[in-house]
Amino acid sequence: MINKKVANAQEALKDVQDNQTIMVGGFGLSGIPENSISELVRRNVTGLTCISNNAGVDDFGLGLLLQKKQVKKMIASYVGENAEFERQMLSGELDVELTPQGTLAEKCRAAQAGIPAFYTPAGYGTEVAEGKETREYNGKMYVLEEAFKADFAIVKAWKGDEAGNLIFRGTARNFNACMAGAGKITIAEVEELVPAGELDPNQIHIPGIYVKRIFQGTNYEKRIEQRTVRKRD
Numbered sequence: 716m717i718n719k720k721v722a723n724a725q726e727a728l729k730d731v732q733d734n735q736t737i738m739v740g741g742f743g744l745s746g747i748p749e750n751s752i753s754e755l756v757r758r759n760v761t762g763l764t765c766i767s768n769n770a771g772v773d774d775f776g777l778g779l780l781l782q783k784k785q786v787k788k789m790i791a792s793y794v795g796e797n798a799e800f801e802r803q804m805l806s807g808e809l810d811v812e813l814t815p816q817g818t819l820a821e822k823c824r825a826a827q828a829g830i831p832a833f834y835t836p837a838g839y840g841t842e843v844a845e846g847k848e849t850r851e852y853n854g855k856m857y858v859l860e861e862a863f864k865a866d867f868a869i870v871k872a873w874k875g876d877e878a879g880n881l882i883f884r885g886t887a888r889n890f891n892a893c894m895a896g897a898g899k900i901t902i903a904e905v906e907e908l909v910p911a912g913e914l915d916p917n918q919i920h921i922p923g924i925y926v927k928r929i930f931q932g933t934n935y936e937k938r939i940e941q942r943t944v945r946k947r948d
Contacts, residue, residue: 871903
């Protein structure tokens with residue numbers, strides 16, 4: 716029986732090195748791999764290129780890596796609620812490549828599927844298309860986008876088994892699903908880890924073939940980025 720279980724984040728991320736490219740799942744603070752991010756902060760790896768929808772907030776998520784200047788380049792779809800991200804981008808301290816959200820997802824999915832590049836209409840006629848090949852199909856212009864090339868993809872799932880099969884929960888599925896298998900090595904942290912064979916095959920979102928290492932995380936804060944409540948009548 717294939718067993719991809721490792722003891723903890725320290726063992727899972729032991730070979731992440733300076734100046735590598737990593738994909739990090741999540742959307743805002745939903746579904747982020749909290750334990751893995753904390754381990755990257757602890758190890759103080761630097762010069763990272765991070766591919767993620769955004770960079771969390773100032774004091775949580777990828778914002779913790781930005782605070783310590785561990786990231787040299789962010790590839791993301793928006794700046795979000797992170798003031799430090801904005802400050803570093805505007806000051807020129809951080810190289811930022813803003814990518815349309817759908818294109819970002821498809822560049823992950825293409826890497827996952829082994830597709831080197833694809834055409835999309837998103838961004839044509841804007842600075843997004845500068846320096847890229849464009850082509851007309853059926854009277855409409857498209858931009859050639861290349862799939863991502865990442866050393867590691869780090870994802871977070873609700874439940875997984877020791878063979879690496881993953882189940883996501885609700886909106887925490889987000890970019891995690893298309894990033895799994897999109898890096899040379901995919902590391903999955905899960906809230907609940909069970910023996911292989913215990914998950915219903917019909918409920919599995921990502922098969923274990925895409926995952927290299929899996930571990931059970933602890934002490935999830937699951938912070939809410941913006942809490943909105945209704946005023947009491």
